[in-house]
Amino acid sequence: MLTSHLNQLTAEQRSRIMRRAESDTERVRGVVREILDRVRAEGDAALRDYTRRFDGVEVQDLRVSEAEVERAYASVSPAFLHGLRQAATNITTFHQAQLEGQHVVETAPGIHIWRVRRAIERVGLYVPGGRKIYPSSVLMAGIPARLVGCKLRVMCAPPAPDGSLPAPTLVAAKEAGIEHIYKVGGAQAIGAMAYGTETIPAVYKVFGAGNLYVAVAKLLVRDAGVELDMPAGPSEVLIIADGTADPRFVAADLMSQAEHGEESAGVLLTTSPELAAQVAAEVERQLVGLATAPTIRKALDSYGAILVCTDVPEAIAFANEYAPEHLEIILAGDGNHLALEQVTNAGAVFLGPYAPEPAGDYASGSNHVLPTGGAARLYSGLSVDSFSRMVEVQELTRDGLASIRASIDVLATTEGLPAHRNAVEVRFDG
Amino acid sequence: MLTSHLNQLTAEQRSRIMRRAESDTERVRGVVREILDRVRAEGDAALRDYTRRFDGVEVQDLRVSEAEVERAYASVSPAFLHGLRQAATNITTFHQAQLEGQHVVETAPGIHIWRVRRAIERVGLYVPGGRKIYPSSVLMAGIPARLVGCKLRVMCAPPAPDGSLPAPTLVAAKEAGIEHIYKVGGAQAIGAMAYGTETIPAVYKVFGAGNLYVAVAKLLVRDAGVELDMPAGPSEVLIIADGTADPRFVAADLMSQAEHGEESAGVLLTTSPELAAQVAAEVERQLVGLATAPTIRKALDSYGAILVCTDVPEAIAFANEYAPEHLEIILAGDGNHLALEQVTNAGAVFLGPYAPEPAGDYASGSNHVLPTGGAARLYSGLSVDSFSRMVEVQELTRDGLASIRASIDVLATTEGLPAHRNAVEVRFDG
Numbered sequence: 001m002l003t004s005h006l007n008q009l010t011a012e013q014r015s016r017i018m019r020r021a022e023s024d025t026e027r028v029r030g031v032v033r034e035i036l037d038r039v040r041a042e043g044d045a046a047l048r049d050y051t052r053r054f055d056g057v058e059v060q061d062l063r064v065s066e067a068e069v070e071r072a073y074a075s076v077s078p079a080f081l082h083g084l085r086q087a088a089t090n091i092t093t094f095h096q097a098q099l100e101g102q103h104v105v106e107t108a109p110g111i112h113i114w115r116v117r118r119a120i121e122r123v124g125l126y127v128p129g130g131r132k133i134y135p136s137s138v139l140m141a142g143i144p145a146r147l148v149g150c151k152l153r154v155m156c157a158p159p160a161p162d163g164s165l166p167a168p169t170l171v172a173a174k175e176a177g178i179e180h181i182y183k184v185g186g187a188q189a190i191g192a193m194a195y196g197t198e199t200i201p202a203v204y205k206v207f208g209a210g211n212l213y214v215a216v217a218k219l220l221v222r223d224a225g226v227e228l229d230m231p232a233g234p235s236e237v238l239i240i241a242d243g244t245a246d247p248r249f250v251a252a253d254l255m256s257q258a259e260h261g262e263e264s265a266g267v268l269l270t271t272s273p274e275l276a277a278q279v280a281a282e283v284e285r286q287l288v289g290l291a292t293a294p295t296i297r298k299a300l301d302s303y304g305a306i307l308v309c310t311d312v313p314e315a316i317a318f319a320n321e322y323a324p325e326h327l328e329i330i331l332a333g334d335g336n337h338l339a340l341e342q343v344t345n346a347g348a349v350f351l352g353p354y355a356p357e358p359a360g361d362y363a364s365g366s367n368h369v370l371p372t373g374g375a376a377r378l379y380s381g382l383s384v385d386s387f388s389r390m391v392e393v394q395e396l397t398r399d400g401l402a403s404i405r406a407s408i409d410v411l412a413t414t415e416g417l418p419a420h421r422n423a424v425e426v427r428f429d430g
Numbered sequence: 431m432l433t434s435h436l437n438q439l440t441a442e443q444r445s446r447i448m449r450r451a452e453s454d455t456e457r458v459r460g461v462v463r464e465i466l467d468r469v470r471a472e473g474d475a476a477l478r479d480y481t482r483r484f485d486g487v488e489v490q491d492l493r494v495s496e497a498e499v500e501r502a503y504a505s506v507s508p509a510f511l512h513g514l515r516q517a518a519t520n521i522t523t524f525h526q527a528q529l530e531g532q533h534v535v536e537t538a539p540g541i542h543i544w545r546v547r548r549a550i551e552r553v554g555l556y557v558p559g560g561r562k563i564y565p566s567s568v569l570m571a572g573i574p575a576r577l578v579g580c581k582l583r584v585m586c587a588p589p590a591p592d593g594s595l596p597a598p599t600l601v602a603a604k605e606a607g608i609e610h611i612y613k614v615g616g617a618q619a620i621g622a623m624a625y626g627t628e629t630i631p632a633v634y635k636v637f638g639a640g641n642l643y644v645a646v647a648k649l650l651v652r653d654a655g656v657e658l659d660m661p662a663g664p665s666e667v668l669i670i671a672d673g674t675a676d677p678r679f680v681a682a683d684l685m686s687q688a689e690h691g692e693e694s695a696g697v698l699l700t701t702s703p704e705l706a707a708q709v710a711a712e713v714e715r716q717l718v719g720l721a722t723a724p725t726i727r728k729a730l731d732s733y734g735a736i737l738v739c740t741d742v743p744e745a746i747a748f749a750n751e752y753a754p755e756h757l758e759i760i761l762a763g764d765g766n767h768l769a770l771e772q773v774t775n776a777g778a779v780f781l782g783p784y785a786p787e788p789a790g791d792y793a794s795g796s797n798h799v800l801p802t803g804g805a806a807r808l809y810s811g812l813s814v815d816s817f818s819r820m821v822e823v824q825e826l827t828r829d830g831l832a833s834i835r836a837s838i839d840v841l842a843t844t845e846g847l848p849a850h851r852n853a854v855e856v857r858f859d860g
């Protein structure tokens with residue numbers, strides 16, 4: 001892992017850290033376009049054919065049955081179910097609080113304006129397959145969608161060679177209230193949810209991360225008016241710590257992020273050269289015996305860095321430019337809260353020594369679907385807002401309208417819209 | 431204008447009303463791609479060349495000077511300035527209320543999570559040119575951007591053949607606190623704000639509607655990671671009214687929406703056959719002498735309809751399927767508020783006889799940038815949310831983390847992420 005003083009980085013080193021892993025979406029665009037077009041034209045038949053080719057399994061019934069979900073419950077451990085339910089409870093508590101309404105604003109006497117929240121009626125969730133299983137991600141999308149009242153909640157995931165979906169994923173879906181679950185993965189699943197097939201209903205917005213084909217499919221259906229949650233990329237953490245931080249904690253947190261994949265990133269900025277050295281040594285120590293050690297080592301060698309900086313403001317400036325998905329701040333005294341005030345770009349912030357990023361990943365109640373690769377400059381993480389819209393409502397009295405009558409007159413006239421002026425004037429005629 | 435009983439519409443008629451005007455973005459994609467690529471490669475030189483070709487004017491200094499803004503103030507009427515400022519005051523009041531913070535949620539003892547709002551640092555606004563002038567739209571984007579604290583706020587608009595921008599537009603920009611104003615329009619302006627040039631700084635998100643070239647340019651730069659406000663299309667209103675509504679008001683409101691352009695739509699759903707007939711007659715009567723009458727007539731003939739329905743729920747069901755940009759509800763008693771509860775898809779709702787849509791367009795304080803063409807199923811109108819992100823923050827005590835330790839353990843283990851487990855366990859070692 002690169003270890004350096006921040007202001008001794010070469011331009012090339014700095015740029016490599018900032019840039020992180022980039023994926024070449026152009027390369028697969030043509031293939032994905034073809035898959036989407038075929039799903040649109042042929043529906044379920046195309047889904048079955050792609051599932052045969054890509055997942056190596058013949059799926060007759062695309063929809064997961066109630067019996068399959070019951071078998072999934074029977075196969076998971078009581079400890080898993082208890083953990084999942086504690087996570088679901090905390091996620092529900094935090095997201096429920098996001099639903100609080102906005103009060104009515106009287107912008108002037110007799111003019112009342114407010115906003116009402118309305119669920120997006122049809123939403124879809126993609127859950128990736130392969131060797132990894134992510135029940136926690138099912139909760140992160142499923143719970144806010146249910147809380148806000150999305151009427152149709154669909155989930156797609158690629159089946160294993162035996163035609164099944166992982167039991168923890170099915171249990172998580174059921175716990176989150178997702179009733180429509182389908183065995184189809186890849187770009188073809190995104191196409192199915194965007195266009196609809198005989199079996200799978202079309203939705204207005206698609207959530208969830210997958211491989212490059214899935215990511216490109218989401219971009220392509222967006223052009224056709226089906227919105228996506230946010231651009232998804234490799235996971236990352238940036239940690240700001242001073243000499244009071246425990247190097248074991250900092251090392252463990254860098255590693256936990258890096259184990260997501262060889263393209264993940266973990267960056268430490270510290271005012272303490274001692275901590276920098278201790279963290280580097282701790283990473284080596286903690287890697288021993290860890291099953292994901294090769295992935296972690298590759299990720300930290302490629303996209304990781306331990307950077308010593310002169311002061312905390314310098315670290316925050318770097319973090320704001322980096323716009324990390326996860327930002328941990330471990331400083332003495334009230335340094336964490338003071339630093340937070342200066343943070344402009346981050347997906348989620350973890351304050352203090354006992355808020356490791358995996359707490360938010362799993363069970364604290366926060367949402368772990370967050371913008372990556374610098375997109376935190378622009379996007380929020382998932383919340384009830386992602387599954388709903390705010391509709392403006394206004395109600396005016398005759399006097400309220402009278403109070404803005406002259407302004408509407410002059411503005412409509414300036415804009416060359418006499419019928420706009422007329423719509424107000426007609427209300428005061430005679 | 432089509433007048434019919436709702437359940438006597440042919441499938442073709444119903445589909446034409448629902449579909450509204452569609453634009454063929456494919457047709458101009460190639461040209462727009464070429465413009466964007468040249469702006470990216472050649473910067474200001476490309477902007478000057480396109481401005482020469484498309485706007486017929488040689489612009490040396492792309493940036494609008496302070497002196498030009500001062501001259502604009504000198505040229506507008508006191509009535510205009512007063513109207514603009516009243517609108518700005520009401521818009522500020524309504525949008526300020528949207529900034530209210532979310533309180534800290536304790537999802538479990540010792541686990542605190544909240545969200546902080548952070549402005550998108552760099553935003554750009556496109557203002558269309560041509561014969562029409564839209565100072566009100568400048569307020570709608572400029573005021574929330576300033577309120578939420580976007581650091582860099584850029585505006586681009588195409589210059590007239592004499593090289594000037596319209597005085598009302600410049601005054602509105604100044605009133606809304608936009609300091610960086612540039613004389614460039616069309617797809618080239620979108621490219622300039624997306625990629626940056628020597629003169630025009632790059633932004634993260636582009637707002638504002640324009641012609642088809644502008645709309646396609648916004649879609650194309652989105653693929654490169656520059657977000658857009660929402661897909662923009664022709665304006666529309668859907669009105670639900672019973673026999674108590676004043677036909678003069680309803681006719682005026684249908685017309686005010688239709689005057690935006692020949693592709694605009696105005697649809698009335700009423701439980702009263704008498705009102706239907708009266709509104710049709712009123713439209714003819716009010717069209718006399720109106721400068722925009724030909725546009726209104728064309729729009730209402732193409733995309734307008736007066737539909738008699740059996741009851742209010744039938745009208746609401748149609749409206750929810752239509753997902754109108756503007757929805758007016760004019761019913762007796764507390765019918766307006768009861769109907770609002772059933773509205774799922776609309777950009778903005780106007781309740782009662784004294785809330786004509788132009789009130790919200792100009793001066794009530796609501797935002798008039800709203801989703802069109804059915805996009806209200808999916809998008810909210812502009813608000814402070816459009817110019818900011820919510821960053822999750824969490825802080826845990828040691829006991830708080832201990833309370834979810836077992837859940838993280840089992841979930842991380844299920845997901846094959848041992849370093850995630852380790853990041854928690856290391857905090858309880860020794």
